[in-house]
Amino acid sequence: MKKQFDVSSHSAPQVAVENALAENALAESALAEHNAPSTRRQLPAEARPTRKRRGFTLLEMVVVIGVIAVLAALALGWFGQSREGARRVQCDVRLKAIALGLDAFRQEHGRFPTQLAKLRDDGYLTEPDALRCPSDALESSTGYEPFYAIRAPRDSSELPILVCPMHEATGNHGAQAFVGRYTTHSQASPAVLEASGGATVQHPGQKEAVAATANMPLRGGDRIRGSATIRFADGSTAVLQSGSDVTVLQSFIDGHAKAPLYTLVRQTLGDVTYRIHTGSKFDVVTPTATAGAHGTEFRIVVDSGSAGSTRLFVIEGKVSLATVKKSGFAPLGEWVEVDSLGNILGGLLP
Ligand SMILES: [Zn+2]
Numbered sequence: 001m002k003k004q005f006d007v008s009s010h011s012a013p014q015v016a017v018e019n020a021l022a023e024n025a026l027a028e029s030a031l032a033e034h035n036a037p038s039t040r041r042q043l044p045a046e047a048r049p050t051r052k053r054r055g056f057t058l059l060e061m062v063v064v065i066g067v068i069a070v071l072a073a074l075a076l077g078w079f080g081q082s083r084e085g086a087r088r089v090q091c092d093v094r095l096k097a098i099a100l101g102l103d104a105f106r107q108e109h110g111r112f113p114t115q116l117a118k119l120r121d122d123g124y125l126t127e128p129d130a131l132r133c134p135s136d137a138l139e140s141s142t143g144y145e146p147f148y149a150i151r152a153p154r155d156s157s158e159l160p161i162l163v164c165p166m167h168e169a170t171g172n173h174g175a176q177a178f179v180g181r182y183t184t185h186s187q188a189s190p191a192v193l194e195a196s197g198g199a200t201v202q203h204p205g206q207k208e209a210v211a212a213t214a215n216m217p218l219r220g221g222d223r224i225r226g227s228a229t230i231r232f233a234d235g236s237t238a239v240l241q242s243g244s245d246v247t248v249l250q251s252f253i254d255g256h257a258k259a260p261l262y263t264l265v266r267q268t269l270g271d272v273t274y275r276i277h278t279g280s281k282f283d284v285v286t287p288t289a290t291a292g293a294h295g296t297e298f299r300i301v302v303d304s305g306s307a308g309s310t311r312l313f314v315i316e317g318k319v320s321l322a323t324v325k326k327s328g329f330a331p332l333g334e335w336v337e338v339d340s341l342g343n344i345l346g347g348l349l350p
Contacts, residue, residue, distance in 0.1 A: 087134040087135045088135070090134045091133045094132075094134075095164060097127075099162070102119065102162075112150050112160050114150065114324065115145065116131050116162075117145065131143040138207060147162060147165060147221065150324075165219065165220040188220060188252045189234075190217045190233065190251070191219075191232045191233065192218065193214075193218055193228055194215065197228065197242070199211075199240070200224070200226060201223065202225075203221065212228060218248050220251065220252075221249070222248050223247040224240065225244070227240055227242040227244065228244075230248065232251055232261065232280075233251060234260075236263065236277040237274070238273070243269065243271075244270025244271060245269035247266040251263040261281070265285070266284075266285045267284055272299070272300055273299045274297065276296050286302050289344075290321075292319070292320045293318065295317060296314070296318060296319055297316040298313060298316075298317075299312070300312050300313075308340060310337070312330050312335070316332075321338070321344070321348060323344060325341075325344070326343075328348030
């Protein structure tokens with residue numbers, strides 16, 4: 001076929017025939033182009049039609065603009081969602097940095113700092129917002145500080161825990177916690193407030209406390225003041241006498257689904273009786289001590305008059321008690337007192 005279009009050595013009488021052939025070839029090439037554009041290259045340059053650049057048709061423009069509009073809408077929606085996602089990632093990064101800082105502090109001082117702020121003051125963390133969740137918009141917020149707890153400073157298997165209440169309820173992300181290591185995707189279990197006798201609840205990130213209502217769901221970071229009963233997801237309860245001040249720090253299943261519920265509360269004031277579901281793990285952090293128990297019943301009183309000294313009475317079972325100075329098990333059926341410096345008055349069992 002290529003031979004037919006070779007016009008380099010034609011003689012005069014052949015011109016008309018060749019022109020006719022060439023015209024025929026033009027039609028053929030147009031058809032070939034329509035059916036299979038790739039065959040165009042096989043044609044010699046002379047036989048190629050001189051084509052004007054074709055513009056877009058109206059339909060093509062409409063389709064292209066439509067596609068661009070859909071893509072733009074998708075991108076905008078995605079960015080909106082990803083802004084909160086980015087804050088969550090940044091929160092993770094900060095929590096991990098704090099965990100590393102805590103470990104470095106312990107290696108140098110032989111103990112964990114009593115306050116997170118110490119990490120920044122001593123130069124373990126240099127970022128100005130290192131101790132605050134990026135989603136925490138409250139100006140008066142003290143960041144992660146209230147959600148940091150040293151559980152049992154003398155026992156290496158019981159490392160500090162740090163939670164971010166801002167991100168507890170978002171999707172299946174669950175609680176972020178440090179139990180000596182960084183754990184994600186813990187399943188947070190909300191508690192319920194029962195029989196609220198004039199108690200108030202302050203949610204994390206909220207300026208004002210709200211009046212408690214019956215069966216009000218509680219999540220990590222909620223601070224309950226007054227007389228009330230908190231029922232946790234496993235049936236454990238905390239009965240608060242009037243004047244009590246308790247923050248639910250965390251109530252979560254660590255790692256796998258069959259792990260027991262682990263609940264951590266902070267009691268800064270008042271008289272509270274805890275009844276823990278068998279098999280569940282429960283820690284109470286007071287200004288001077290941490291009491292931890294598996295399925296047991298105990299009562300803790302934090303006095304306002306003497307700089308947060310703590311009194312513990314074990315009604316049933318085994319309760320470990322730890323301060324910055326000492327740790328052990330509290331005896332059954334008698335009061336043990338911890339003074340404001342962490343000294344334990346009264347005997348502890350080894
Ligand atoms: Zn956070």
